[in-house]
Amino acid sequence: MLQDNNQLDDFFGLKSEKEGPSARHKEGIKDSLLKSVERNKLRLIPKVLSNKERYLIFIFALVMLGSVISIPFTSFYHYTTGVPDNGGSFTEGMVGEPRLINPLLSQSNDADRDLTSLIYSGLMKYNEAGKLIPDLAKSYEVSSDGLNYTIYLRDNVFWHDGTAVTADDVVFTVQTAQNPDYGSQQRVNWQGVETDKVNDYTIIFKLKERYAQFVNNFTIRILPKHAWQDIKPINFGQADLNLKPIGSGPYKFAKLKKDTLGRVREYELAVNEKFYLGRSHIDRIGFRFFDSEDAMIDAYNKNSIENISFVSGPNLKKIKFKRRLNVRELKMPRYFGVFFNQDQSKELADKNIRLALNHATDKNELLSKILEGKGESVASPMVGNILDINSDVKTYPFDLDQANKLLNPERSREGSQRASTSYGMNGKKIDLKLTTSTWPELVAVANALKEQWAKVGVNIEVEILPTPELQRAIKERNYQMLLFGEILTLDPDPFTLWHSSQRRDPGLNLALYSNKTADTLLEEARKILNPLERAQKYDEFQKLVIEDAPAVFLYNSYYIYGQTKDIRGFESKIISMPSDRFANIEKWYMETKRGWE
Secondary structure, eight states: OOOSHHHHHHHHTTTTSOSSHHHHHHHHHHHHHHHHHHHHHHHHHHHHSOHHHHHHHHHHHHHHHHHHHHHHHHHHHHSEEEEEESOOEEEEEEESOOSOOOTTTOTTOHHHHHHHHHHOOBSEEEOTTSOEEESSEEEEEEOTTSOEEEEEEOSSOBOTTSOBOOHHHHHHHHHHHHOGGGOOTTHHHHTTOEEEEEETTEEEEEOSSOOTTGGGGGGSBOOOHHHHTTSOGGGTTTOGGGTSOOOOSSEEEEEEEEOTTSOEEEEEEEEOTTOTTOOOSOOEEEEEEESSHHHHHHHHHTTSOSEESOOOGGGGGGOSOGGGEEEEEEBOSEEEEEEEOTTTOTTTTSHHHHHHHHHTOOHHHIIIIISTTOEEEOOSTTOTTTSSSOOOOOOOOOOHHHHHHHHSTTSOHHHHHHTTTOOSBTTBOEEEEEEEESOHHHHHHHHHHHHHHHTTTEEEEEEEEOHHHHHHHHHHTOOSEEEEEEEOOSSOOTHHHHOGGGSSTTSOOTTOOOOHHHHHHHHHHTTOOSHHHHHHHHHHHHHHHHHHOOEEEEEEEOEEEEEETTOBOOOOSBOSSGGGGGTTGGGOBSEEEEEEO
């Protein structure tokens, strides 16, 4: 076989032959022969390789090809990151039903407040950190004397029907709230406030005297004047707009479904594509309404809903598939307590009995056995562990001996211990009635207090009232002791809860507390613009209340929100009220896409 180029030259005699036609002809033959040999060599490769060698070469070729193809994809994922994308939906369960999805009428119903917060916008709102930030307002100014607040509205905001939001809507909403014919619970916040429209996007609110927390009023959600202006006060609460509202918020009404009794059982919201702060990522939000927490949890366990709007600590153990949920434990500036109505009971007018009930209350037992540890004990009307108010205050520790001494002041400590079976005031039984709502948690607390106070000779009759009857009892102050909750704002003003002028409806002084020094402190505090000086007044106020013992302050339970893990972007840790869990709803997302870093 011819092995190389020199052998071919010898074969054809090219080394000795001079250039000429013959030589060039022979050179061409040689080149053709060489190419043929090379082709034959390639054909021979498979024949001389083993099956294993051929397989390895094939795999190597595939790897090389895959590496080349993957380069653009690898580069894309290296230089991009997952970012929120539009899409997705979820359904949230809620106890109750919506009736008045109206910013001026929704204060007494959680379902109404929740939907109102998603459909309507306020001048200001609380963010996920619990701080007030502009919403419909782009900015505001306060005059040097603290009496005039100027609001500058955004000029790119539209109602869900396409009409522009202007100062006329703000003035209409405030004046409607101020008019007693409309029956708004917001009226107390706006009494004596004058509204002055400067132009379509500027309003001045004029106060008669300084009010430090007035800016909190700007969280009021604004009504569209063009939709409501022709509805008379007598029809305000029956208008169809209360269930099919027109708002300016991140979501808008889509549809609802009622049962045979006319109760709203399902409600659906669609994303507002033209929301002024940018379109929310999640397309649709559904709500289903239940008569009880147990029914709502059962629906979750059957995969009928993805979110649970609220679940009490004891009911957490009833939830299946917890791995699908992010259980959010949110703090709120609220407390639950037993408020004493001294006008309804001569026994409660005795301070020793009120102090004895404080010492006979084992708050730790309530927290561990009823709340399953999902809360904190409270000793003050200012919820010091949540708000920026001094929490180093006097407490009444659980002490049955001290409670017995207060109920039997003429006895010595030794005598009280020897006569431990002699309960009540100077050995006589004390009969009191404790009123509360049908909410299972409060029913359990009421029964636990009945057992605890029985140990010091106080016999408790527990009265459980459905919501309409309880509201009537509160309005008429027709109770001896009321187990109930009170909510402050994150910048608190406890005036309506504790000032003596608020002892009667529509005030919320549930203990009918009256102390002139406390009144003065509350009046002065709400006029002080400096937050540190204001906090000092509230510290003095809370110490007076604790000393007078007009109530037993029990605990602040966490607001427990069960949210599907499919939702991301939730950042809230503290909320002013339950509806504020939706504070940053426009940042929530369920879908993602790749975005360049």
